[in-house]
Amino acid sequence: MKSYLALLRGSYMVGLVYRYGFLFNIAGNVLYMSVTYFLWRSIYQGRETLNGLTFDQTYIYVALGSAVFILLKTYVDWQLSFDIREGMIATYLIKPIDLQLYILFTSLGYCLMSLSAITIPTFLLLIFVFHIEIPLGVGLLIFPFSLVLAYLLSFCFDYFVGLLCFYTESIWGLSITKDIIVTVLSGALIPLQFFPDVIQNVLMWLPFQAIYYTPLTMVAQPTLGWETFLPMLGVQLFWVIALFGLTRLFYDQAIKVLRISGG
Amino acid sequence: MHSFLDYIRLYFIIETQYIKARMQYRADFIISSFGMFFSSLATLGIFWIIFNSIPELAGWTFMQLVFIYGFYMIAISPMQILFDHIWQIRFHVQQGTFLKYYFRPLNMMFYYMSEMFDIKGLTQLAAGVAILIYASIQLGIDWTLLRIALLLLTLFSASLVQISITLMAGCAAFWVLDSYPVLGLAWKLREFAPYPMNIFDGAFRFTFTFIIPLGFVAFYPSQLFLQPQDVSPLVYFSPLVGIGLFALTYWVWTLGVNSYTGTGS
Numbered sequence: 354m355k356s357y358l359a360l361l362r363g364s365y366m367v368g369l370v371y372r373y374g375f376l377f378n379i380a381g382n383v384l385y386m387s388v389t390y391f392l393w394r395s396i397y398q399g400r401e402t403l404n405g406l407t408f409d410q411t412y413i414y415v416a417l418g419s420a421v422f423i424l425l426k427t428y429v430d431w432q433l434s435f436d437i438r439e440g441m442i443a444t445y446l447i448k449p450i451d452l453q454l455y456i457l458f459t460s461l462g463y464c465l466m467s468l469s470a471i472t473i474p475t476f477l478l479l480i481f482v483f484h485i486e487i488p489l490g491v492g493l494l495i496f497p498f499s500l501v502l503a504y505l506l507s508f509c510f511d512y513f514v515g516l517l518c519f520y521t522e523s524i525w526g527l528s529i530t531k532d533i534i535v536t537v538l539s540g541a542l543i544p545l546q547f548f549p550d551v552i553q554n555v556l557m558w559l560p561f562q563a564i565y566y567t568p569l570t571m572v573a574q575p576t577l578g579w580e581t582f583l584p585m586l587g588v589q590l591f592w593v594i595a596l597f598g599l600t601r602l603f604y605d606q607a608i609k610v611l612r613i614s615g616g
Numbered sequence: 617m618h619s620f621l622d623y624i625r626l627y628f629i630i631e632t633q634y635i636k637a638r639m640q641y642r643a644d645f646i647i648s649s650f651g652m653f654f655s656s657l658a659t660l661g662i663f664w665i666i667f668n669s670i671p672e673l674a675g676w677t678f679m680q681l682v683f684i685y686g687f688y689m690i691a692i693s694p695m696q697i698l699f700d701h702i703w704q705i706r707f708h709v710q711q712g713t714f715l716k717y718y719f720r721p722l723n724m725m726f727y728y729m730s731e732m733f734d735i736k737g738l739t740q741l742a743a744g745v746a747i748l749i750y751a752s753i754q755l756g757i758d759w760t761l762l763r764i765a766l767l768l769l770t771l772f773s774a775s776l777v778q779i780s781i782t783l784m785a786g787c788a789a790f791w792v793l794d795s796y797p798v799l800g801l802a803w804k805l806r807e808f809a810p811y812p813m814n815i816f817d818g819a820f821r822f823t824f825t826f827i828i829p830l831g832f833v834a835f836y837p838s839q840l841f842l843q844p845q846d847v848s849p850l851v852y853f854s855p856l857v858g859i860g861l862f863a864l865t866y867w868v869w870t871l872g873v874n875s876y877t878g879t880g881s
Binding site: 374376377378380381384385387388391392394395396398403404521522523525526527528529530532533534536537542543547548549 | 641643646648649650652654658661662665668670674736794796800801804805808811815816817820
C-alpha cells in the first residue's frame, strides 16, 4: 500500500509542474459555464420547470458537470497506449505490483491535482460569481462518496479502452468514441430527465448514468432524501465491483497478445 | 519563387505519399473515422434532446439549427483536414525540430502544414454535406445558381475564420512554449460556434462577433440562407472577415517564425 501511495504523491507533484495550464483550464471552464448559462436561459425562457427541473437545478447540474468532467477524465487510456507503443509497459510488468492498481494510483494523483486546481475553484465561482444558491440537503453529504465511486467507474472505462490498445495499437479513434458514448449516455451534458422516456428507461440500466447523473443529481436536487440516494449509491457500488472484475478478466486475456518491440 | 500551381502539384505529391504511409494502419483509420463521425454528431444529438421539451430556441426551429450545424461541420473541416499539424507545433518548438522547416525553399506555413493530412476529417466533411442537404430539403430552400455561389463563398470564408482562430492559438507556442492549453481553449470555444448568437447578452455577443469571431464560423453566414429578408448588414461582411483574419494570422505566424531561436542543441 505504501508504494502505491508514493505513486500517488509522485504524479501529484508532476501535475504541479503544469500550473499555468490550469489557468487556461479555469478560464475555459468559466467561459463554458457562461455559455451554458445563456443557452439554458434561452431554453427555459421564463418557464418555471422543464421535465420537473427548475432553471437553477438544471444549471447547477450542467455547470458542475463541466467541472466534474475535468476531474473524471483520467487519461489512463492515452497513458496506457503511449506506454504500449513505446514499450514502457515492459518495465511495469517486471515490477512486483498490480498493473491496474499501479495505473489507478498514478491517475489519482493527477485527479487530486485537478480537484484542487480546477474543480474547487469552479465550485467557488459557481457560488460567488454566478450567485447560484445550492440548497442544503442530505445529497451534499453523500456527494463526495458518490464522486469517488464515479471516478472509479470512469477509470474502468478508460482502463478498458487502454487495454484494447493491446489489440489495435491505436488510440485516438477508440478514445474519442468512448468519450462520446460516456458523455452523452451518462447525462454529463444534459440531465437525463430531458431524454425521451424510452431512452431514459434504457439508460437507467446501463453503467454510464452512475458516472455523471448520480453525483450531479445529489448536488442539483440535494433534498430528495436518503431513500432516493442510498439506492443510487448502491447501484454505483454494484457497477464499480462489476467493472473492476470485468476489466481484470479482460486484462488476463489482453496480456497474452501483447507484443513489445524494443523498449 | 514557386507559382501557386506548383504548390498545388507539390501538395498532391506530398499527400499521396503521406496517405500511402497512413494506410498501413487501416484499422486505426476505420476506428478514427468512426469516432470522428460520432463526435461530430454529439452536439446535434444534444440539440435534438433539448427540442423534445421546447418548440423553439431563441426564435429558431430545430431544422434551422440542423442547417446551421451542417454549415458548421463543413466550415470546420478544412482546418481539421489541412491544418491538423498545428497540434504538434509545441513538440517541434520545444525539441528544436522546428528548425528543419527553415531549410527548404518553400513557404514555411505550407511546408509545415503539408506534413499532415487528416483523412478522418473527410468523414466530418461528408457528414456535414449530408446534414446540410437534408436540412435544406426539409426547410424548402430554393437553390438557385446564385445561392450556391453564395454558399461556396461563405463556406470558404467561414473555414478561414476557423483556421485563423486555431492557428492563432497554436502560434502561442513561439512565445510560451507550451501552446496546448491555449489550443485546448480555442478548441473548446469552437463547440459554441453552431449556437444561435442571439442567446448571448451584450458582452458575450460582442466578443463572439468582434474579438473571437466564432459567430462567423456558422451562425451569421447561415442567416443568408435561413432568413435572407432580414439579416443584419454585418452578415454581408462575412467573406471579408475570413480573408482579413487569415491575413492577420499569417502575419502573427511570420512574427513567431522570425522570433524563434531554436533550442541551442
